[in-house]
Amino acid sequence: MTLASAQEMTDRNDRSDRREADVALGEDWVGPASGIDPELLDRRARRGFITLNRSPLARKIITFNLLALILLVSGVLYLNPYRDTLVAEREDALRTQAVLVAEVIEVQMPLGAPVNLATGDGIDIEAALDRVNLPAGTSLRLFDATGNPVTARDGPPAEARDERPTVLTDALVALWRGTARLVGARPDPDGGHAADPVPGLVAGALDGSVQAQLTRDAEGRTGFAVAVPLAPGGRISGAVALSGAAGEIDALVRAEREQMLQIFVIAILVSIGLSLVLASTIANPLSDLAAAAEIGRERNARNFGPGRVRIPDLAARPDEIGRLSVAMRGMVAALYDRIDANEQFAADVAHEIKNPLASLRSAVGTLRVARRDDQRDKLLDIIEHDVRRLDRLVSDISNASRLDSELVKEEEETFDLVRMVSRLADHFEREAADKGVEFIADLPAKPIVIRGLEGRLAQVIVNLIGNALSFCEAGDAVRIWARQRENRVLLVVEDTGPGIPEAALTKVFKRFYSERPEAQFGNHSGLGLAISKQIVEAHGGVIWAENIRPTEADITSDPIGARFVVGLPV
Secondary structure (H helix, E strand, C coil): CCHHHHHHHHHHHHHHHHHHHHHHCCCCCCCCCCCCCHHHHHHHHHHCCCCCCCCHHHHHHHHHHHHHHHHHHHHHHHHCHHHHHHHHHHHHHHHHHHHHHHHHHHHCCCCCCCCECCCCECCCHHHHHHCCCCCCCCEEEEEECCCCEEEEEECCCCCCCCCCCCHHHHHHHHHHHHHHHHHCCCCCCCCCCCCCCHHHHHHHHCCCCCEEEEEECCCCCEEEEEEEEECHHHCCCEEEEEECCCCHHHHHHHHHHHHHHHHHHHHHHHHHHHHHHHHHHHHHHHHHHHHHHHHHHHHHHCCCCCCCCCCCCCCCCCCHHHHHHHHHHHHHHHHHHHHHHHHHHHHHHHHHHHHHHHHHHHHHHHHHHCCCHHHHHHHHHHHHHHHHHHHHHHHHHHHHHHHHHHHHHCCCEEEEHHHHHHHHHHHHHHHHHHHCCEEEEECCCCCCEEEECHHHHHHHHHHHHHHHHHCCCCCCEEEEEEEEECCEEEEEEEECCCCCCHHHCCCCCCCCCCCCCHHHCCCCCCCHHHHHHHHHHHCCCEEEEEEECCCCCCCCCCCCEEEEEEEEEC
C-alpha cells in the first residue's frame, strides 16, 4: 500500500471515529445534540429579537395585518353608521315634537272663525304658547299664512355636557381638511347650510307638508330644523318651526369617533405586538434554516472541510416549519451519507485498480529481462489477463457510479414478472446445459404484475443466476422459483454449489467483495451483488443470502448449496 492510500485510509478511519463519537453524543449524523451550529448560534445571538429592518417577512406580516385593520376602521368612519342613526333619531324626535306643538296651538284656535296670526285676531298667541313645553335646547318660531315671522320662544338651556378631550378626532379632522384644501376639494363631506334654512322650510310647510332639514350654522355646527303647518279645520293659518340645539349631534358623533379611534389605536398596538410574536415564531426559525444553508454554502465556497452543515432540529413544532426542518435534516443526512459513500467507493476503486496495475507493472518489468520464450508467453498471458480485468473493472465501476442517477431518471412501468423471468430462464437453461448443470424454473402459471424498472430487475436476476452457475459444476443444479404472498412477491435462486462461508454471508453484498475459487480469480469485479442490492432497495424491496443445509436442526452441518432471496412489493 502506498503512502497516499495509507493516509487516505487513516483519514477515512478518523471520520468514521468522529461519526461514532457524534452518534454516541446524540448528534444523529447531522449536528450536535443541540442541533445548532456554533456559527449559527453566534448569528442568532447577534441578531437578537426580530427587527423589522432585518426581516422582510416580519414587515409583510405587520403590513398585511395593519392594512386589514385600517381598511375596517376607515370603512366604519367613512360610512359613519352611528352619525346616520343619530340624525335619523333626532329628525324623528324633533318632527314629533313639532307636530305636538302645532296641535297644542291648533287647539287654541277657533274652528269656524278666521285666524290672523299676524294681528292676533281669533287667538291669544302668547297664551297659546304658554301652554307649550319646549324641550331643552330648542327654539320655536311662529309664522303667519304669508310666511312672515310672528313670534319666537326658546326652550330652557341644554344641560352642559361633560365633554371629554377628542385629540385623535381633532387630529383626523384637521388632516382631512388640510388634505381637502391641498387637492381643492370641499372639506366637509356632509354639506350643510350656513344661512338660515327655516324660511324655506316654512314655505314648504304652508303648502301643507311637514318639512325637515339638517342645518349647519356659521361655526360649522350641525343642527336640525322642522316646519309644521297650522291648519285647524283644514285651513292653513300659519306654520310652526322648531330648531334643535346646534352642535349636539356633532358632540355625540365626535365622542363616539374618539372612542372608536382609541380602540383602534389599542388594536393597532396589539396587532403589531402579536404580529411581531407571530413573525418571530415564523421568521426566526426560517432565518435559522436559511442561515444554516448559507453557512454550508460559504464553507463550500471557502473549501472548509472539517465542519458539517448542522440544521436546527425543529421537529417538535407541529406545523410546516417543523416539517421543513425534518425534511432538510433528512436531506442533509442523505447528502452526507452519499458523500461518505462516494468517498468510500472512490477509496475502494483506487484499491481495486492498484492490484491489477501492480501486477501489470511487475509483469512488464519482468518481461524486459525475460530470456526464454515460454517465460515471455506466460508474462504476456498475465498482462492480457490483467488488462481484461482492468477493462471489466472500469466498466463495472462506470455502471455502478451511474446507477443512482439512472434509477431516478428511468420511468417505472407495470409488467409481468413471471414472463420476464421465463424469458431469462430459457436463455440460462441452454447455458446451464452446455456446462452440464440442471436448470429448473418453478414459476406460477398465473402472472405476477408488479410496478418497477423491468430492465433493472432483469439485471438482478441475471446477476443471481450467473453467480449460481459460476459456482456449480457438472452434475449440480440451479433452481429459480417465485411465489406471491399477499402484498409481496418472493423470487428465489438456489444452487447446489459449495455454499457461502458463514463469515461471508454479511459481506457478499459489499462492493468489490468476492469469495470465489482460485481458478476464477480476476474474472469478476465483485460489484454484481452490490448493484443488485442497490436496485432491489430502490424498488422498496429486500435481498439476502443464506445457505441451504440438509437439516435445519443442525446449523453446524455443511451447506449443500446457497440461496438468494429477493422480496419485492406488489
